Amino acid sequence: AGADDDEELPPPPGQLEELAQAAAEEPVEEEAPPEEVVEEEPVDWEALREVWRHGPSERHGVGVHRRVHTKARQTGRNYMLAWQARRRKLWEQGAAPSPEAEEEALRVFHAEIAERAWRLREAAARFGGPLEHGWTAEECDPTTGVPALEVELNKAARAELSIEDFFEGPAARRQ
8 A cells, every 4th residue: 555545546438427417417506696685674663662662542432541551450460560650650649640641651551562572572582682681680570570561461452342453453463
């Protein structure tokens, strides 16, 4: 065994022509064009908030927030605690506790739940997850955090209005 053992041997006679013919018959694979990077449109949060604030009332009538709120308070402890904290803050800021003011406060509260749930899902879809993008473990907790509030709100809407999502429609969940 010498240094010549490492060299490749030529193909046997007659096989060289077969290999060339097979190579000519094989289709040439073209390189796929580079994938286009599709940039997502920036979310128009103001427009989305307006849809969330007024959409349910437009679809289900005035007072829908109070009806869903009543059901959510009865069945969802997390919802009730979040609302009590929110209401206390509103009244400390001087908001008058009238039925009209409370309906508006509920409308804003419900829209905030929808927005926070959306933003949490958006952060969860990004590299590193929500904890790496400014969310606390408490907010991310599916049993007591933002996801639980959204579930309780939608559960109350389902019981009260027979709908799956209180903020139904394309603006509700773009993801």
